[in-house]
Amino acid sequence: MAFHLLTIILVIVGLLSSFGSSFDPSPFQDFCIAANESKAAVFVNGKFCKDPKLATADDFFLAGLNVSGNPLPGLGSSVNSVDVNRLAGLNTLGISMVRADFAPYGLIPPHTHPRATELIVVIEGTLYVGFLAPDTTNPMKTRSFTKILSKGDVFVIPQGLIHFQYNVGHTNATVFAAFNSQNSGLIVVGSELFGSNPPLVDDVLSKAFQLDKKMVATLQGLFS
Structure with missing residues (x-):
């Protein structure tokens, strides 16, 4: 790939870091590693916080974003998510990300993320992407905002709006996306x-x- 994977991840995380806590609560501590044990002292964002004295580098680490993730049956696409449910150190930090891979004419169907804005960067391929917004002059209509994206192109999807991604090319496509929520929904x-x-x-x-x-x-x- 023309873009190095590490560079891509740093860019999209950096682009969202300035408003990463706009919707998730702003943390009052350096980190609050999500834990499943109810004996923990603090309960934040739906997760118990691990005793910070017990934190290790592994709490902030997840391998495997270099490969495609779980396939969406019948749609020709797959998703590899990095949110608080997989990376405990994201708890309270207000950010997460995802890798999506598409076979030719693969689709991620219309959906919404109720708790996050999404920022997409195309790594390979050609995608038709877009979102729908209410038409302020007619509540029974919507306006569509769509673009054909190629490698290196960026597109932002406002929080909560219905959107989609469709591979219109003859080759595989890959995108990375970042969210300003630890769990976008x-x-x-x-x-x-x-x-x-x-x-x-x-x-x-x-x-x-x-x-x-x-x-x-x-x-x-x-x-x-």
């Missing part, structure tokens, strides 16, 4: 609506999306 639009458990009443989905109930049942079957 994830809501995948299709599966949230049609794959809920228990399922939503079909009248709700039928009227909301102007679909007949047979199609609603079909979609619920696909996402369940």
Whole structure:
């Protein structure tokens, strides 16, 4: 790759570090390593804090971002996340990141991150990316903001807005993304609506999306 992996990571982390604690609480200590033991003295951001005297370098280390992560079934994409659930030292620091890999025409479907803005940098390939924002003149409409990105291009997605990434090239693609939250959250639009458990009443989905109930049942079957 033309870009060194370490350089890419430092750049995207640095770009977000200036506002990394804008949404997550600002820490009042140097670090608060997440621990599962309830005997710990402090409970912050949904995690107990490890006694700082017991901290080691391994609490701030995670290997493996040089490879693709968990595949998204049927979508031709995979995700390798680095958040507080995998790297305990991120707790209270207000930042996380992810690597996403795409086969040709692979997709990360429309989704939102309710707790974070996302900053994307393309490492390889060509991606069609974009987000939707409410149209202030018509609450039943949205505006789309989309771009074709190539290697080295950067795109920012505002917090909470629906967005997607689609590989429009004939070769594999890779992106790195940073978030100004230790745990950005994830809501995948299709599966949230049609794959809920228990399922939503079909009248709700039928009227909301102007679909007949047979199609609603079909979609619920696909996402369940």
